[in-house]
Amino acid sequence: MMKITEIKSAIYEMEPSHLADYRYTRIRITQIFTDEGVTGYGFCDVNNEALIKEIGPALIGKDPRNIVEILDAGLLKGSASLENALWDISGKVAGVPVRNLLGSTKESMDYYLTCVWPGKDDQSHLSPDQQAEQIALYYSMGHQKFKFRSWRQNPLDDIEVVRKIRESVGGRDKIELMIDRTAHYPGWVWTYKEAHDVAMRFQELDVTWLEEPFAQDDLESYRRLTKEVDLPITGGEWTSDLSIFLEYISTRAVDIIQPDVCIAGGIWPTRLVGALAQAFNIDCILHGTNGPDLAASLQVAATIPSCRMMEVALIFPPLTPEEMYSPLQRILHSDYLFKFDQGKIILPTSPGLGVEINEDALAKCTIVG
CATH class of the missing domain: 3.30.390.10 (Enolase-like, N-terminal domain)
Incomplete structure (x- = not known):
């Protein structure tokens, strides 16, 4: 032994x-x-x-x-x-690789970049044009899916960012956009009407999803919004209790459940959440991390059928993922931490986490x- x-x-x-x-x-x-x-x-x-x-x-x-x-x-x-x-x-x-132990031989998967511009947390120091220009630049580098915050006091400004990106880059067939509200900060929680109105505006612009529009424990509002809008609503990233995940999933409080490997307790607990979601026919798309943290997330994400893409978070414009990882090169045997190729992240082939x-x-x- x-x-x-x-x-x-x-x-x-x-x-x-x-x-x-x-x-x-x-x-x-x-x-x-x-x-x-x-x-x-x-x-x-x-x-x-x-x-x-x-x-x-x-x-x-x-x-x-x-x-x-x-x-x-x-x-x-x-x-x-x-x-x-x-x-x-x-x-x-x-x-x-760990994913092989869990039943997957997947070699790559789609990913999206979560962009948080240095400065004010709500991104209000930037104009919609500035944000749209940076996203367009990342898109020209081969990145195809993005998430950014809707934290401004006036959410219409965040809607304008999406509109600008749609005008400069194109529709969802070219570029996917996700919106992160992360409504767990005191004083930043939308009323139900605000959340509904904003969701409808994002829906018109063919946004892929709206993330955490309400406080984590306000499952009633989650359930109501999920029923009333076609835009997928997501949540669950801060949850570590399997019973709470079960409540999110079994009551259809969200369209997409988002466990975070580092918060949920690791690879096995996260895979259990994926199994729960599959049993109730709800998508499970993991909340992501970045740097070496991302390795474990990729291994388990590859084993969840509905996890069609992996979050790479956080990216701080104008840095690219590779630029952010560059100091790590001195402690790695491999030539790179992760390889990105035209919207896909190549999954590590070395044993273990990779x-x-x-x-x-x-x-x-x-x-x-």
């Missing part, structure tokens, strides 16, 4: 950075070591106190491939980073947390 011998988690600095640097100059890496020399990596946030006092001691000596039993015993305390690292070990031992860490290079990085 393979055994876990040690667990480490730290924030590594790839190169000196400053507050205005939106590249991946710092990342958290969690490592699970085994007595057979196989190391698993996770890249989501970790509660270090819980790791040191509870999770680590409970995992030492366990077989890292016994993931379902470890989860069922509650030993991970919801830590997606550790769960992902266990899958990384399992894939490496088997010599295949992020090949150069341990010697990592040891030379500064630990900053």
Whole structure:
């Protein structure tokens, strides 16, 4: 039996950075070591106190491939980073990508960029023309699907962004646009009438979906809007409780459920949400992350039939994904973190999660947390 011998988690600095640097100059890496020399990596946030006092001691000596039993015993305390690292070990031992273990041989999948411009959170420092011009530039580079915020005080300004993009690039057959409301900030929640009116305007512009128009616990408003508009309504990204996912899905509060691997607890819990959604004939399109975090999301997304695209978030214009990833190159064995090709992301073929860490290079990085 393979055994876990040690667990480490730290924030590594790839190169000196400053507050205005939106590249991946710092990342958290969690490592699970085994007595057979196989190391698993996770890249989501970790509660270090819980790791040191509870999770680590409970995992030492366990077989890292016994993931379902470890989860069922509650030993991970919801830590997606550790769960992902266990899958990384399992894939490496088997010599295949994690998605193969879960029944998928998919080689690529569509993706979309979630663009958040540096500056004001609601993006009001930009004109609709400025946002549309940047999206058109990304489109010219081969990116084909995009999501951006509808956070402005006057949502008509956000509607104008979509209109400008439609005028400059084209209809949904050329470019897909998703709208993120993320209505969990105090004072930023639309009334039902506002949400309905805005949804109808976005619907007229053939937007793909409207994300989280209400507070997370306002399922009544979600259900009502989902019934009353044709524009797909999405939600669930902040949920970690399977019973809450079940309520979203079984009551048809949303058209598309969006679990986030790092929040839902990892690959296996996310796959369970996908199975629930499939049972109720509701699409499951994962809420995304970016950087090394994205690796686990891609592996499980490839196994969910209705997950037709993966979010790459966040992208900070004018940076491209490759520019954001560039500092990570010093700790990778591969030539790139992820490869993007005309609207598709090529899924890693190396065993496990597919992020090949150069341990010697990592040891030379500064630990900053």
